[in-house]
Amino acid sequence: MTTTSAPAKPRFSLVSILATPTVGPFIALVLASILFASQSDRFLSASNFSLIVQQVMVVGTLAIGQTLVILTAGIDLSNGMIMAFSQILMAKVFMDNAVPAPLAILLGFIAAMAFGAANGLLVTRLKLPPFIVTLGMFNIAFALTRIYTTTTIRMTDSPWHVFFGRTFTVGGDGGTKFTYGSVLMVLLFFIAWFVLRETAIGRRVYAIGDNPEATRLAGINTQRLLVGVYMVAGLFYGIAGLLLISRTGVADPQAGQNANLESITAVVLGGTSLFGGRGNILGTLLGALIVGIFRNGLTLMGVDSIYQWLITGVLVILAVAVDQVTQRRAK
Amino acid sequence: MSKPTPVLEARGLIKRYGHVTALDGADFEVMPGEIMAIIGDNGAGKSTLIKALSGALIPDEGEILVNGNPVVFHSPIDARHYGIETVYQDLAVAPALNIVENMFLGREIRRPGVLGSVFRMLDKKRMLTEATEYMSDLQFRIQSMQQAVETLSGGQRQGVAVARAAAFAEHVVIMDEPTAALGVKESGMVLDLIRKIRDRGLPIILISHNMPHVFELADRIHIQRLGRRIAVIHPKDYRMSEAVAIMTGARDVHEEDKQAI
Structure with a gap:
């Protein structure tokens, strides 16, 4: 009779806090912002923030689809190319074929x-690894x-076609444009x-990445769910194209050749685990903003753009290392 | 006095894999409110029998009856529709999801009204309440129902799987080696849980290699040999060594060995 619904007592160790998805990235974001703000007056301005969000909106939208796929313990290398095809199609049928x-x-x-569906069907029906399927689809x-x-x-x-590039102003005349x-x-x-x-x-998307066999035995049609996830991810890539x-x-x-990475x-x-089943989509928004803020801050500081690549690389390895360590502790 | 109808019954099941006959006219039954154990040597057709009863495979011949009505299972989902739930030995839970989410995986309850029908929102509160009530009925000791299953011990995880099956099974719970992966203390906890579920009136089919566990829990023991049921015994009338001897063929089967059928 000791069943209670009280939350488990949290352990306040440094590792457990850093291991909480989205806390680590959030700290990185705050520290970077403090650094950049001390180096450039323009960094903290509202217009600069609006610019950062504009710069990440395409990758951010692609990353929503990517998060869904990664939560199922998959990966999508084809998303940038699907986006490229989608935008060319929506432009060309309008210009050449007079489609409204x-x-x-x-x-x-x-x-x-349809590209997403093809990815999903190849992964579920032929049981091919998502890495290979989407690498192939990238080329196709x-x-x-x-x-x-x-x-x-x-x-x-x-x-x-360009509606979403238009701006509105927040804060009256001379306010910030978004x-x-x-x-x-x-x-x-x-x-x-x-x-x-x-x-x-x-x-169920989480469950399938966490333990696909248990999810199937729970009576869930995991194949249909996976195809659905890849299709919805495809929709996000199409929106990213627009x-x-x-x-x-x-x-x-x-366009989009580096967008997958x-x-x-x-x-x-x-903070979403590459092993699937764990993560938070709002963390992905934070992750996209981190990349955007680093790029923007370093540009404002006048740092050569090649260092932005360097720092992004270090950040990614760091994030995956934290994921690995926490996974090992969980086992 | 007429015999009551078995909750789940199999008659003359045959299953061949190429030249190998895994089930050779196997019969089986489980009565209301009992724990029926299945024992048998490797290759006796135990797991094939269980797979047929849980819908994981389709027998070539023979019939399966639920409460006396013939049924055909094409998948485990079919079996589940007839109120038969199976607990698998390899801890079939999703570790990153919490206990409530695991219990309701595949049978989630949505909120009433527009929030549920249009926005598909889950009724997390109701699922928590129901799961908590159920677990405390079973006296399943747990700190929080909202903790991730991976924070639990192996025995507690299996406990969640067992409790989930019992919560949703209308007629029978099949447990395939539920303690195989567990230590002594952990096993004790799961055995305790199985007994409580039986005491609530739900019949259980228990497959185990562990003779002490079988003799401790079972009301009757089905002995499988060479693809058939060769005996059904009451554990109180037999010693473990005798049961093992029947199972391996070291002891001839007498008429009295079948009296519990």
């Missing part, structure tokens, strides 16, 4: 989801994009957070 803009954008989303989507077109398409004449795309990205993060945390599907057009004003067939960086920095 909203429909063209929808086609882009559908194509991205890249090739298809380049076969389709090699020229950059200017899209500024289509209000639908893009609608930034708002959309944050909104998408909160929707994903809600679904993962509050719905059965969300909890945001990319909005931000740059063009659809570029060369950048999105994985955001996910890992955000």
